[in-house]
Amino acid sequence: xxxxxxxxxxxxxxxxxxxxxxxxxxxxxxxxxxxxxxxxxxxxxxxxxxxxxxxxxxxxxxxxxxxxxxxxxxxxxxxxxxxxxxxxxxxxxxxxxxxxxxxxxxxxxxxxxxxxxxxxxxxxxxxxxxxxxxxxxxxxxxxxxxxxxxxxxxxxxxxxxxxxxxxxxxxxxxxxxxxxxxxxxxxxxxxxxxxxxxxxxxxxxxxxxxxxxxxxxxxxxxxxxxxxxxxxxxxxxxxxxxxxxxxxxxxxxxxxxxxxxxxxxxxxxxxxxxxxxxxxxxxxxxxxxxxxxxxxxxxxxxxxxxxxxxxxxxxxxxxxxxxxxxxxxxxxxxxxxxxxxxxxxxxxxxxxxxxxxxxxxxxxxxxxxxxxxxxxxxxxxxxxxxxxxxxxxxxxxxxxxxxxxxxxxxxxxxxxxxxxxxxxxxxxxxxxxxxxxxxxxxxxxxxxxxxxxxxxxxxxxxxxxxxxxxxxxxxxxxxxxxxxxxxxxxxxxxxxxxxxxxxxxxxxxxxxxxxxxxxxxxxxxxxxxxxxxxxxxxxxxxxxxxxxxxxxxxxxxxxxxxxxxxxxxxxxxxxxxxxxxxxxxxxxxxxxxxxxxxxxxxxxxxxxxxxxxxxxxxxx
Numbered sequence: 001x002x003x004x005x006x007x008x009x010x011x012x013x014x015x016x017x018x019x020x021x022x023x024x025x026x027x028x029x030x031x032x033x034x035x036x037x038x039x040x041x042x043x044x045x046x047x048x049x050x051x052x053x054x055x056x057x058x059x060x061x062x063x064x065x066x067x068x069x070x071x072x073x074x075x076x077x078x079x080x081x082x083x084x085x086x087x088x089x090x091x092x093x094x095x096x097x098x099x100x101x102x103x104x105x106x107x108x109x110x111x112x113x114x115x116x117x118x119x120x121x122x123x124x125x126x127x128x129x130x131x132x133x134x135x136x137x138x139x140x141x142x143x144x145x146x147x148x149x150x151x152x153x154x155x156x157x158x159x160x161x162x163x164x165x166x167x168x169x170x171x172x173x174x175x176x177x178x179x180x181x182x183x184x185x186x187x188x189x190x191x192x193x194x195x196x197x198x199x200x201x202x203x204x205x206x207x208x209x210x211x212x213x214x215x216x217x218x219x220x221x222x223x224x225x226x227x228x229x230x231x232x233x234x235x236x237x238x239x240x241x242x243x244x245x246x247x248x249x250x251x252x253x254x255x256x257x258x259x260x261x262x263x264x265x266x267x268x269x270x271x272x273x274x275x276x277x278x279x280x281x282x283x284x285x286x287x288x289x290x291x292x293x294x295x296x297x298x299x300x301x302x303x304x305x306x307x308x309x310x311x312x313x314x315x316x317x318x319x320x321x322x323x324x325x326x327x328x329x330x331x332x333x334x335x336x337x338x339x340x341x342x343x344x345x346x347x348x349x350x351x352x353x354x355x356x357x358x359x360x361x362x363x364x365x366x367x368x369x370x371x372x373x374x375x376x377x378x379x380x381x382x383x384x385x386x387x388x389x390x391x392x393x394x395x396x397x398x399x400x401x402x403x404x405x406x407x408x409x410x411x412x413x414x415x416x417x418x419x420x421x422x423x424x425x426x427x428x429x430x431x432x433x434x435x436x437x438x439x440x441x442x443x444x445x446x447x448x449x450x451x452x453x454x455x456x457x458x459x460x461x462x463x464x465x466x467x468x469x470x471x472x473x474x475x476x477x478x479x480x481x482x483x484x485x486x487x488x489x490x491x492x493x494x495x496x497x498x499x500x501x502x503x504x505x506x507x508x509x510x511x512x513x514x515x516x517x518x519x520x521x522x523x524x525x526x527x528x529x530x531x532x533x534x535x536x537x538x539x540x541x542x543x544x545x546x547x548x549x550x551x552x553x554x555x556x557x558x559x560x561x562x563x564x565x566x567x568x569x570x571x572x573x574x575x576x577x578x579x580x581x582x583x584x585x586x587x588x589x590x591x592x593x594x595x596x597x598x599x600x601x602x603x604x605x606x607x608x609x610x611x612x613x614x615x616x617x618x619x620x
Contacts, residue, residue, distance in 0.1 A: 150233025164240025
């Protein structure tokens with residue numbers, strides 16, 4: 001059977017445990033440094049504790065060391081990898097090829113981060129050949145493109161994003177934050193340039209569309225497409241969100257875990273989960289209640305018109321009804337939603353701006369805001385982006401994960417043996433010396449009671465087997481000791497059964513993918529990475545953009561296209577544009593960015609225009 005993995009984010013140890021408890025087969029987490037989310041670092045001790053917790057369920061822990069590394073950081077990176085190996089990490093997500101070199105010959109697997117720009121079968125095949133066991137594909141790929149990659153490169157694991165925030169640029173190829181604010185996305189410090197408000201100007205400086213969030217995409221949601229992705233050859237389904245809190249992780253992980261179980265039930269004998277256990281929830285997962293800017297499947301079924309959230313980069317949340325009546329300091333809502341004190345609501349005001357407010361008091365469907373929004377009018381659609389009751393439920397224990405086992409007790413020449421077994425998984429057998437003394441009365445009830453006292457362990461007993469006619473007296477203390485020993489041995493057996501993947505040996509030395517005239521797209525920031533590319537036929541790669549900025553730089557490569565989003569892609573049935581190109585995106589401070597529509601590749605490129613640099617600022 002094909003093994004399918006649900007991969008959840010972990011901002012910290014608490015989020016990692018929550019992800020496992022709510023159904024994740026694996027989690028990815030950042031270490032103290034060199035992860036692509038600088039604000040989500042964790043100590044090696046916490047990662048070791050997460051590994052111990054996850055491995056009891058046969059779940060894995062992947063650590064992100066997926067930034068580019070400077071020469072002065074190479075030794076610290078080497079030491080960190082050694083510590084993560086000792087902590088029990090199962091794999092490392094990699095962008096910098098120097099890190100791949102450090103992993104060679106080791107126990108931990110190397111996963112090619114989406115930051116290595118993985119959008120073609122040629123690139124995926126090259127990554128496989130140089131030692132990666134898994135490749136995280138670009139978010140922009142369609143089901144058919146994923147299937148084509150799997151067909152051409154079937155012997156590498158394919159990981160795909162299924163949920164969360166979307167970067168407008170191909171990952172690893174975005175230099176806008178570094179260019180404008182001195183904060184590198186390739187160093188985990190993205191300043192979210194794509195969530196800023198721009199004017200769209202034509203070649204003559206005429207404003208075509210004023211003040212919109214042209215590069216801000218909706219969030220991805222592919223909950224209904226796991227079947228198609230599995231059929232295409234994807235085996236790991238990744239939830240984005242290493243900066244998100246535990247409530248987000250719980251809700252989204254539970255929603256996707258349930259859906260993945262449904263996929264497996266529909267295909268008996270074809271798929272299985274990558275870890276052990278089943279989850280019981282005290283809430284109904286609902287993706288509408290989790291932070292989102294509206295949802296899109298992105299390019300999964302090809303190019304769609306409604307991918308962007310141009311009016312706001314903020315979360316609207318779930319639709320809860322329309323404003324029915326406004327009266328003084330309160331208003332009523334038409335609809336079936338129930339409200340609670342403290343709920344966060346919002347609406348799209350005149351001019352297309354999103355306005356939010358907090359409910360101070362809810363009296364059924366009459367709401368009393370903390371401050372009455374001036375722009376609220378009858379008939380307006382109302383959204384809830386903070387559900388107090390839902391957050392309260394998720395704020396406490398909201399799931400229990402257990403592994404079902406069977407217990408089999410049988411006599412031995414010197415006593416009894418107890419075998420604890422996971423259905424379709426490992427088993428453990430322990431023995432105890434005891435006299436074969438005939439029981440005065442039936443022992444079955446006491447034996448079952450003692451062996452099923454699994455308490456706070458990760459196990460629950462689904463059945464106890466005894467030999468036909470078994471009538472030996474076994475003291476309760478002996479049964480309890482056998483149970484504890486069997487559980488401990490089963491945990492050890494589960495961890496031991498997790499076969500390390502390791503780094504694949506490099507089979508060939510193919511040509512590296514070419515980056516044209518912009519050699520900084522290789523993201524080479526240290527001598528070891530430069531030597532790696534030289535050994536693979538690309539000598540003298542220029543330094544990274546972070547080290548040596550380039551005038552007129554290509555800052556973004558986007559499959560998303562503003563011209564298409566505005567209805568003016570003539571190749572796809574749009575109307576002829578009414579402007580003179582090139583177009584520019586302009587920030588309020590006057591910095592401009594030239595747009596290039598590369599229709600032969602169906603790609604939009606964003607270039608740095610003159611005077612669009614940092615101007616001494618580090619953040620927006």
